[in-house]
Amino acid sequence: MKIKSNEDLSRHTTVKIGGIADNYYIPESVDELIQLTCELCDYKILSAGSNLLINDKIHIKNVIYMGEVCKDIRNMGNGRYYCGASVRIQKLISVINKDGYGGIEELVSVPAMIGGMIYMNASIGNDVVVLSDHIVRVDVICQGKRMSLSKEECGFEHRASRFHSDDSIIIGAEFQFPEQSFEISEKRRKTRLEACKQKLDFSGYNFGSLFKQCDYMLMSRLARLGVKSGRVSLSHKTTNWLLNNGGGTYKQAMSVIKICMLSHKLLRKKAELEVCVWDK
Ligand SMILES: Cc1cc2nc3c(=O)[nH]c(=O)nc-3n(C[C@H](O)[C@H](O)[C@H](O)COP(=O)(O)OP(=O)(O)OC[C@H]3O[C@@H](n4cnc5c(N)ncnc54)[C@H](O)[C@@H]3O)c2cc1C
Numbered sequence: 001m002k003i004k005s006n007e008d009l010s011r012h013t014t015v016k017i018g019g020i021a022d023n024y025y026i027p028e029s030v031d032e033l034i035q036l037t038c039e040l041c042d043y044k045i046l047s048a049g050s051n052l053l054i055n056d057k058i059h060i061k062n063v064i065y066m067g068e069v070c071k072d073i074r075n076m077g078n079g080r081y082y083c084g085a086s087v088r089i090q091k092l093i094s095v096i097n098k099d100g101y102g103g104i105e106e107l108v109s110v111p112a113m114i115g116g117m118i119y120m121n122a123s124i125g126n127d128v129v130v131l132s133d134h135i136v137r138v139d140v141i142c143q144g145k146r147m148s149l150s151k152e153e154c155g156f157e158h159r160a161s162r163f164h165s166d167d168s169i170i171i172g173a174e175f176q177f178p179e180q181s182f183e184i185s186e187k188r189r190k191t192r193l194e195a196c197k198q199k200l201d202f203s204g205y206n207f208g209s210l211f212k213q214c215d216y217m218l219m220s221r222l223a224r225l226g227v228k229s230g231r232v233s234l235s236h237k238t239t240n241w242l243l244n245n246g247g248g249t250y251k252q253a254m255s256v257i258k259i260c261m262l263s264h265k266l267l268r269k270k271a272e273l274e275v276c277v278w279d280k
Helices: 030-039 089-098 105-109 114-120 182-199 216-224 250-266
Strands: 002-008 020-026 044-046 052-054 059-065 073-077 080-084 135-142 145-150 169-176 211-213 232-234 242-244 276-278
Touching: 030 059, 030 135, 030 169, 052 250, 073 089, 080 089, 089 105, 089 114, 089 182, 105 182, 114 169, 216 232, 216 250, 232 250, 242 250
Parallel strands: 020 059, 044 059, 052 276
Antiparallel strands: 002 020, 073 080, 080 169, 135 145, 135 169, 232 242
């Protein structure tokens, strides 16, 4: 296992904002992860950092990076696969498509690992394609022990799961995918990537959707009104995206978020954050 000191977490988030990890652990197996979690009493789990806003003024004592823990993809036959939490979704899609299975190609645009995607219950749009629809069971480490949870036990909801309210660490999952020809899979992947080029705003660093529930008309109006704080603004091109235009800070991001929340409150609309915030 590699251990780094004073690691700058802004390097590990897609929005490029973050504090310092006093100790940054990179376990290279599930056994190392179990041993580590038994030794540390307090830690945070980081996967691809694509849905994280971290306070840049704080030190976090222990951060465990999941990218090297379990990279296995096992074909168990008839569309059933075991996939480790450290695997990037693009790799899983590529492997199952080559074997003649599919159903999750649109998720190719999500820059994330399987563990983070299960935690967030990642999906496309308003749950048109949902990774957890294909889950059979999820393997976790809970209080130093390996456990398997059925899909029903994972409490999946729109962009949420039971893992938001317990201490389990996701180490992998078993999936069941339907048969699909390689040509159809390829077409679905290409169509999604083409749509992303048209619709998604990559002019600044971001973490995808800011809110999992909000009023899109209002968010679009706020962007048009030019809501911003310092180097952080709302995207004009992609509604409900916050952009770090380079050198943005946590304080600036939180100011923009507060304006959006307050606007929703004043107009009696619902707004619920999707991005995970680490502020202590
Ligand atoms: C350009 C862009 C496009 C995006 N498009 C989409 C989209 O279409 N659909 C969508 O749903 N999301 C989208 N997102 C958001 C993001 O990619 C997803 O929420 C993704 O699931 C986060 O996974 P991650 O590996 O980056 O997790 P991280 O951001 O590293 O972690 C997110 C949370 O999960 C926890 N966590 C991570 N791994 C584990 C684990 N193994 N065990 C326990 N807890 C864990 C972390 O502690 C943290 O609280 C997008 C983001 C970007 C930047």
